[in-house]
Amino acid sequence: MSFSKQIPDLERVPTPLAPLHGSQMLVPPVSSRISKEGILPSLRVQMGRGPSAEARLYAFRELAFRSAIPQELLDSWSVEVSDDATVVTLGDARIRFRHAPSTFWSELAGGNYQVVHASWPYQFVNHRADLVPDFIVPFVDRTYAGPLFVRTSEKSWECPIDLLASVLLTLSRFEELQSDERDMHGRFLATQSVALKHNFLHRPVVDEYGLALEQVIQSLLPGWRPAERRLMVKLSHDIDEIGFPRNMSNSLGHTVKRRKPSATLRDLIGPIFGLRPSLLEAVLRLAELSKRHGMVSALYWKFSGQTAWDSGYDLAMKPVREVLSCLRNAGMELGVHPGYDTFGGSRQLADEVERIREVIGESLIGGRQHFLRWHPCTWRDWEKLGLAYDSTVGFSDHIGFRAGTCVPYRPWSLELNREIALLEIPLLAMDVTLAYYMRLSPERSLAMLLQCVERCKLVGGVFTLLWHNRSLLDPNYGHTYQKVLSALEFTPGFDWKHTLSTGQY
Numbered sequence: 001m002s003f004s005k006q007i008p009d010l011e012r013v014p015t016p017l018a019p020l021h022g023s024q025m026l027v028p029p030v031s032s033r034i035s036k037e038g039i040l041p042s043l044r045v046q047m048g049r050g051p052s053a054e055a056r057l058y059a060f061r062e063l064a065f066r067s068a069i070p071q072e073l074l075d076s077w078s079v080e081v082s083d084d085a086t087v088v089t090l091g092d093a094r095i096r097f098r099h100a101p102s103t104f105w106s107e108l109a110g111g112n113y114q115v116v117h118a119s120w121p122y123q124f125v126n127h128r129a130d131l132v133p134d135f136i137v138p139f140v141d142r143t144y145a146g147p148l149f150v151r152t153s154e155k156s157w158e159c160p161i162d163l164l165a166s167v168l169l170t171l172s173r174f175e176e177l178q179s180d181e182r183d184m185h186g187r188f189l190a191t192q193s194v195a196l197k198h199n200f201l202h203r204p205v206v207d208e209y210g211l212a213l214e215q216v217i218q219s220l221l222p223g224w225r226p227a228e229r230r231l232m233v234k235l236s237h238d239i240d241e242i243g244f245p246r247n248m249s250n251s252l253g254h255t256v257k258r259r260k261p262s263a264t265l266r267d268l269i270g271p272i273f274g275l276r277p278s279l280l281e282a283v284l285r286l287a288e289l290s291k292r293h294g295m296v297s298a299l300y301w302k303f304s305g306q307t308a309w310d311s312g313y314d315l316a317m318k319p320v321r322e323v324l325s326c327l328r329n330a331g332m333e334l335g336v337h338p339g340y341d342t343f344g345g346s347r348q349l350a351d352e353v354e355r356i357r358e359v360i361g362e363s364l365i366g367g368r369q370h371f372l373r374w375h376p377c378t379w380r381d382w383e384k385l386g387l388a389y390d391s392t393v394g395f396s397d398h399i400g401f402r403a404g405t406c407v408p409y410r411p412w413s414l415e416l417n418r419e420i421a422l423l424e425i426p427l428l429a430m431d432v433t434l435a436y437y438m439r440l441s442p443e444r445s446l447a448m449l450l451q452c453v454e455r456c457k458l459v460g461g462v463f464t465l466l467w468h469n470r471s472l473l474d475p476n477y478g479h480t481y482q483k484v485l486s487a488l489e490f491t492p493g494f495d496w497k498h499t500l501s502t503g504q505y
């Protein structure tokens with residue numbers, strides 16, 4: 001596998017107000033109805049005197065995990081949390097993580113977030129420094145510009161800023177709980193995030209801290225060598241529409257908008273010859289492409305009725321059942337894509353998940369919320385239903401690392417002060433984001449996706465991509481997708497069932 005090394009930097013790209021570059025293919029469905037239903041009020045978290053001891057232990061485990069420390073080694077260490085520091089003891093060595101003072105937490109709740117840039121613990125020539133020139137740490141209590149870890153004696157190091165709190169708040173999406181700002185679909189946007197405002201949404205910052213801690217541990221345990229970090233991939237497809245119920249303007253759009261007259265012809269004469277609609281046929285094509293490149297796709301299906309934002313297809317139709325059977329036989333994963341009105345944990349969410357389980361014939365399934373309508377409370381809604389994983393945590397308006405990570409993790413609920421029994425596989429990029437929201441050309445989209453892949457590879461994370469069946473019909477962006485697959489050829493898929501059963505990544 002080789003990726004271009006000459007990819008331009010992923011700088012901040014403004015969110016557009018006008019449609020996309022070169023094609024109207026990926027524009028989301030238009031409706032005159034602007035729904036405010038289901039938009040959640042913010043659930044501000046009172047941090048009191050700061051994160052609990054349990055939350056800090058959770059944050060340390062997540063950090064240690066990102067340093068490639070094996071579980072057996074981690075189990076031999078002791079971690080003590082006091083008011084002013086968390087101290088990790090490994091044999092006769094110690095690492096001290098300073099805590100922010102208790103007076104800081106009421107200031108933080110006001111929404112004034114400070115971000116600092118720290119340097120590597122060791123400044124020697126480092127092949128990782130091209131992509132990670134420094135460590136960007138949000139939600140800190142003071143200005144700081146030194147190394148992320150400072151050596152205080154032969155056997156001890158200290159992290160002078162409250163890194164564990166930053167890890168916790170970033171992974172648990174603290175700022176989204178604190179904010180009242182939402183778009184018309186009730187979504188917290190990248191443009192509101194501390195990561196885009198401070199231009200680090202393109203960096204898996206939490207995973208990068210693991211690289212710094214790895215240096216520290218290597219200095220304390222000279223015989224220890226971290227396991228090799230390897231890239232994994234999660235290709236996923238939200239099946240929003242399949243050409244049923246039949247829709248003439250949609251079929252004509254294949255020619256007018258997507259310059260694909262064969263797709264229009266297929267839709268028009270299909271009913272006579274028993275052909276599948278183009279959009280349903282494209283679902284099979286997605287699976288075929290994955291297989292051809294040595295990978296597996298996850299296809300998330302809907303069971304929502306027709307609304308202004310849901311096409312309302314019927315999974316019981318024979319052509320759909322045939323496609324589901326083909327996908328199963330090809331070894332593809334099937335999951336759930338709850339409809340627009342399920343946001344907020346309504347009874348409808350439970351109904352749709354149940355129906356999809358029946359159709360798929362499996363209870364252990366994962367998926368993604370339609371329209372990326374998501375809030376930190378959605379984790380609890382999904383947990384209640386016993387879903388295996390969610391893969392919604394990515395921004396609709398900008399690609400990048402919404403939770404500062406590309407390593408799947410069990411989220412921490414700040415409201416409940418406990419871990420959630422659900423795996424989060426963070427979404428990093430979606431076709432509609434590139435083409436519609438960011439208005440990027442296919443070439444620029446490809447460059448950004450490949451740089452995102454490089455960053456995942458460096459930290460040993462999962463490159464999670466969402467590509468819709470409709471996008472495959474677009475000559476420009478369909479081609480981009482195939483180029484991404486060629487670059488990823490035979491990259492191992494992320495095995496979430498293994499992670500769930502063993503707790504190991």
Ligand SMILES: [Zn+2]
Pocket residue numbers: 238239240337369370371372
């Ligand atoms: Zn959708």
